[in-house]
Amino acid sequence: MSSRIFRVRLSELSRAAGLSPTTVKWYLRIGLLHRGQPTAVNQARYDDSHLRRLRLIRALIEVGGLSTDEVGDLIAAIDDPHRSIQNILAHAHRASAASAGTKAAASAAPIDDYIRHRGWRVRADSPARRDLAAVLDAIAALRPQPASGAAGVSAEVTTPDTTTPDAVYSLLDPYADAVEPLAAAEIANTPADLPRDLLVERVVAGTILLERAIAALRRLAQEHHATKRYGDPKAPADTP
Amino acid sequence: MSSRIFRVRLSELSRAAGLSPTTVKWYLRIGLLHRGQPTAVNQARYDDSHLRRLRLIRALIEVGGLSTDEVGDLIAAIDDPHRSIQNILAHAHRASAASAGTKAAASAAPIDDYIRHRGWRVRADSPARRDLAAVLDAIAALRPQPASGAAGVSAEVTTPDTTTPDAVYSLLDPYADAVEPLAAAEIANTPADLPRDLLVERVVAGTILLERAIAALRRLAQEHHATKRYGDPKAPADTP
Numbered sequence: 001m002s003s004r005i006f007r008v009r010l011s012e013l014s015r016a017a018g019l020s021p022t023t024v025k026w027y028l029r030i031g032l033l034h035r036g037q038p039t040a041v042n043q044a045r046y047d048d049s050h051l052r053r054l055r056l057i058r059a060l061i062e063v064g065g066l067s068t069d070e071v072g073d074l075i076a077a078i079d080d081p082h083r084s085i086q087n088i089l090a091h092a093h094r095a096s097a098a099s100a101g102t103k104a105a106a107s108a109a110p111i112d113d114y115i116r117h118r119g120w121r122v123r124a125d126s127p128a129r130r131d132l133a134a135v136l137d138a139i140a141a142l143r144p145q146p147a148s149g150a151a152g153v154s155a156e157v158t159t160p161d162t163t164t165p166d167a168v169y170s171l172l173d174p175y176a177d178a179v180e181p182l183a184a185a186e187i188a189n190t191p192a193d194l195p196r197d198l199l200v201e202r203v204v205a206g207t208i209l210l211e212r213a214i215a216a217l218r219r220l221a222q223e224h225h226a227t228k229r230y231g232d233p234k235a236p237a238d239t240p
Numbered sequence: 241m242s243s244r245i246f247r248v249r250l251s252e253l254s255r256a257a258g259l260s261p262t263t264v265k266w267y268l269r270i271g272l273l274h275r276g277q278p279t280a281v282n283q284a285r286y287d288d289s290h291l292r293r294l295r296l297i298r299a300l301i302e303v304g305g306l307s308t309d310e311v312g313d314l315i316a317a318i319d320d321p322h323r324s325i326q327n328i329l330a331h332a333h334r335a336s337a338a339s340a341g342t343k344a345a346a347s348a349a350p351i352d353d354y355i356r357h358r359g360w361r362v363r364a365d366s367p368a369r370r371d372l373a374a375v376l377d378a379i380a381a382l383r384p385q386p387a388s389g390a391a392g393v394s395a396e397v398t399t400p401d402t403t404t405p406d407a408v409y410s411l412l413d414p415y416a417d418a419v420e421p422l423a424a425a426e427i428a429n430t431p432a433d434l435p436r437d438l439l440v441e442r443v444v445a446g447t448i449l450l451e452r453a454i455a456a457l458r459r460l461a462q463e464h465h466a467t468k469r470y471g472d473p474k475a476p477a478d479t480p
Contacts, residue, residue, distance in 0.1 A: 018381075052382075059378035065305075086466045093459045120464040128459035135453045138299035141258075142292075142441050159445045174425070175450065176457045178418040183461035185414070187469055201382050205399045207462065210415065213375045214458070215451050217416045219333045219368035221423035222447065224360040226326045229427055 007037070007045040017054035024054065032057055032072055052197070056204060060095075064208040070095040078200045085190070088200060090123070092207045097127035108133055110168050117169055118176060132172075136162045139171075179214075186210075247277070247285040257294035264294065272297055272312055292437070296444060300335075304448040310335040318440045325430070328440060330366070332447045337367035348373055353405050358416060372412075376402045379411075419454075426450075 014021045027033040033053055036044030053075075060066045060074065077083055077091035111133045115122060122129060142159045161167035186206045194202065254261040267273040273293055276284030293315075300306045300314065317323055317331035351373045355362060362369060382399045401407035426446045434442065 055378075055381045059382060063374050063378040084470065086463070086470055089462060089466055093463070115460065118460075118464075120460055121467050122460050122463045126460065126463055128456040128463070131452060131456035132460070134303050135449050135456065138295075138303040138449055139445055141295045142299060142445055159441055172453065172457065174422060175454050176461070178422055179454060179458040180461040182414060182418055183458050184465045187462060187465040201399055205379055205382055207459070209375050209378055211455050211458065212371060213412065214415050214419060214454065216368040216371035216375065217412065218419040218423050218451065218454070219447070220355065220358075220360055220362050220366065220372070221416070221420040222329060222427060223326070223333070223362045223366055223368070224358075225424045225427040226329055227361050230324065230326055 007047055010036070010044070010046065013046040013050055013054070016051055017058065019054060019058060027054070027057060027068075030068065030072070032068065032075055049197075052201075056201060059209060060204065063212055064096055064204075065212075066095050066208075081196070085199065085203065088203050089207065090126075092203055094127045096208050096211065097131055110136055110162070110165065113165055114168055114172060117165070118180075136168065247287055250276070250284070250286065253286040253290055253294070256291055257298065259294060259298060267294070267297060270308065270312070272308065272315055289437075292441075296441060299449060300444065303452055304336055304444075305452075306335050306448075321436070325439065325443065328443050329447065330363070332443055334367045336448050336451065337371055350376060350402070350405065350408050354408055354412060357405070357409055358420075376408065 008016070010024060011021055014024045017024070024033065028035065033050060036046040036050065038044050057071055057075075060071045061068065066074070074091050074095040077088055083091075108129075111129055114132075115129070139159055140162045143161070143163075160171045162171065190199070190202060190206070248256070250264060251261055254264045257264070264273065268275065273290060276286040276290060278284050297311055297315075300311045301308065306314070314331050314335040317328055323331075348369075351369055354372075355369070379399055380402045383401070383403075400411045402411065430439070430442060430446070
């Protein structure tokens, strides 16, 4: 982050980044943004590196949905020159893990089994592993309980089954089959010789921002297919 | 939600749902959970419908990452008997939209164009539309600016291009191609004659929980392919 293309005051930097000066000052105070070059008492000049960093912070918070604490952890990893790309990737995954704040899911075994079934090599402490376990637990909890009599009859048409390995495979495989080639291409297309700061943006854009894009595209497609099946959503609410 | 399979006290209900009695009392107070059948002063009995509702709330908060306010909005839609399935789906999308709290993205035009390119019929106020616009804006902001000289040279190997319709299509199409058949199957597989409360669980499980599953699966696949490309992440951090 050493290219000094321009040198501006904080007010101009804020405007270029689309943030209020108060927000930028706060990011400076909590250390998310590195200090500018002092020019006088309470005055400093900022450059390209500050603008790029602010855009990264803004993308992580506004689109990635991360908290400033999570962005802080990720930025610390980014700024540590001894981190490998896998390490930065792991930090990006950890920062954006849905279950980051929740307790460990009970059912690690079905996930271990599923990961073996896919032939994937992933760390035991991968946050995505915990996320997936939490999802399977939640789906299992939503299923009518076997003991609840009449409700059990309609089990097969309600929430997906996650009680046997085969049921987990047939639930998750279509999704894994769809995303694995994308993930493989993302890793394969990361240039090996990219400067570190550009690599980091690539990892962030690839992992966190495109994750939001995938979610948005799936919802748009769901809405489109729901409209095709059930008719125009602007029609009266109870039209089947 | 009328099947009365069991009638229990609040302490037993809490235990069955895996939540503290304090949390369950709070959900009662803010109206997320409907009241039980009063049996004495400060005493009530709860049934299946309360347990199912608590499991849904827990899944939405712990796995879906929704706030209690967002869950409240979604529950209100669920409890309104005049809502269509598309309306419940739209509420689930709105509750879990990444950009729900952010201001409208500037660049609606590229998204309108992209949605036409896919042939999708989606409402103008669809939150997924805004999410996708926010992602494209964030990716565009991370790209080196044309004016910044030397940094512009490496633009093509860093952040994806989102400046022309063709660039947007070739960035998003692989993701849309991957998720559209899944979304189509999810809508097609929703039974038409499902009782309303089971339908809602199906929509929640299908939309919000499986969205987290897709994200987790993509990250696991990314980690696997990064390990294949760069070696064991447990090796010293700088091993290429």
